[in-house]
Amino acid sequence: MLVLLSGVYPLVIAGIGKLTPGHGDGVILTYKGRQVGFENVGQKFTKVQYFWSRPSAVDYNAAASGGSNKGPTNPDYLNKDVKGRIDTFLKYNPSVKKADIPAELVTASGSGLDPDLSPAGAKIQAARVAKVRGLSEQQVLALVDAHTEQPFLGLFGPPKVNVLKLNVALDELKK
């Protein structure tokens, strides 16, 4: 039984995994010949010329992933963490109204490695990114739209934008 369940079964799955897009190692994206990260594993973006990813309780450490586990009424969490993130965001995005910031940009994900933003979470950063890079806001918004992944089969689940892919596309646009 042990041989079958722990030996044969995972090895067969690993064998089949070799046929998948990432060969079972995870799909890696490259930019200018350099490997820049896993498609599905979120990474930290804090520089102003990139779209920022969501806050992470583990600072996007993909070898020790996790969430904040802060409860919804925790006063420290609300008045320091979230409020601090709101203030930082407003500082770097002066054209944005506070009431328009979507909550995902000031809350940490469960894995700490969330690779995505909602379309709203990306678009609200377009003005900043456009200004820093000397692009028009329309151009950047169009790029976000082009990288928005629609719900599964167009019917199920939320739409999303992969931050790494979007930022790679931004860098490609510049050259």
Add this chain to the structure above:
Amino acid sequence: MNTEYLGVILMYVLTVVLAIPLGRYIAKVFNGEKTWLDFMAPLERLIFRFSGIDPKREMNWKQHLKAMLTINCLWLFYAFFSLLFQGHLPMNPDKNPGQTPDLAFNTAISFMTNTNLQDYSGETGVTYFTQSCVLMFLQFVSAATGIAAVLVVFKAMRDKVTDKLGNFWDLLVRSVTRLLLPLAFVVAIILAFNGTTTSYEGKATLMSLQGDTLHVSRGPAAAMIAIKQLGTNGGGWYGPNSAHPLENPNYLTNIVENVSIILIPIALVFALGYYLNRKKLAWVIFGVMTIGFLVMQVTSINAEVNGNPAIAHLGVSQPTGAMEGKEVRFGPAASAYWGICTTVTSNGSVNAMHDSMQPLSGLGQMFDMMINAFYGGVGVGYLNFYIFIIIAVFISGLMVGRTPEFMGRKVEAREMKIASLTALLHPFLILVGTALSCYILVHFPNINWAEKPSAWLNNPGYHGFSEMLYQFSSSSANNGSGFEGLGDNSIFWNVSAGIVMILARFLPIIGPVAIAGILANKKFIPESAGTLKTDTTTFGVMIFAVIIIIAALSFFPSLALGPLAEHFSLK
């Protein structure tokens, strides 16, 4: 209509549509009828020949329990020592160290009992060897143990006056080869093609686009994730479980994993109907379970989609609901749906952090685990429900002034004693455990342990109390999810939760199997006009009432101190 709601509805409909034929298939397999997986038979014969077991030898209920406890004891020792010395064992590319004795004690029990409470984190606390050869192995066989136990009860309900209840080893092996392994195979392949890792490569190191160094943990995860979902185990490869993007990469995998959580528990209810040829009884049971399930779902999804009022106060908008601890690719509706699915069954995997969910979701999740019978764990969910049926039969019998009967057998004092004690064990373990931890926290906050009690809680106030209550509910329900803010890798939590898990696993299996075994031995009384019908809506309402009354009376005060108080403090 909103695509998030559509996704949730799809998941539920898909589950039920798949569960009905699967139930019929399970009944066929264990009736010894022909099925298309009969090509597994030579493999089963090989296993039996190798281990010198005669799968045809009939056992009575006591022999069944003896076999079950013996083999589980063996597994426990194997798991404990493997975890303790994993640092010196092969297949450890990331050079992770062995576990401390109290952590290994907790982890071994946790996986043997189908709980999968994880006080370690998958990337650093275990090796590829212990993940694959210990934890994943236990995920298969602990689920199979549950199925074997419930089949003994099914057989005892069906056969007239008998003490021949099949062979435990035969049931155990065929649960794996005919049900768990084939299903896990299909699920693992779907996951692999959607980006879940499968290879034995160690950590990857590369530079991110903006220039930071990344270390990304990997490993043969898909195989384990498939069985952890199907076997109501819940122990994932990576620390944050199915919230991790390599464990649950997109919405399609989320659908597949979420359907897998409740598929077999629901299928077993239908299997009962086919096996006993009493489909109406199966539908009554399914109906009672579903009503309970839906009430919880609506409450929790509603709370998450509407967002956190405290965040709204800070002036930002919540177009996608409460997002702390959640992933963008799933959204709040699918996260809440998963949260309830994983707690009504004894799965305990998560795709969002329960600790950060709204108080009403936490309330629903804890209440699910306190009842532990709305669908329930693989096999054991029905066993818990069986206890409630026996109690409902007894109470109804008293109300109409007749000797209570179930399936043509008199339910008498001895069975009732076992049923009541089993039903009371669960609240006893949860409430005494929580009370004890509160006592230590208040009176010995600075006791000289590796992690001081004063550092246990990640959140103050009512929510901190909920963290402890949740931990014991989860242990006693053999669920394994957690309010993970709790500093549970410390000697008190490792040991206390370990003891609770082992008691809460085996006593509730022993109780129902004993009752069913005793009842099967009694004189069979054919049903007459005066018999209390158990397959009617009235009786369904009766069971529902019994469940709610027992659970509410036992747990309402503790829930009022935790999630309810927190909810009303949120303005």
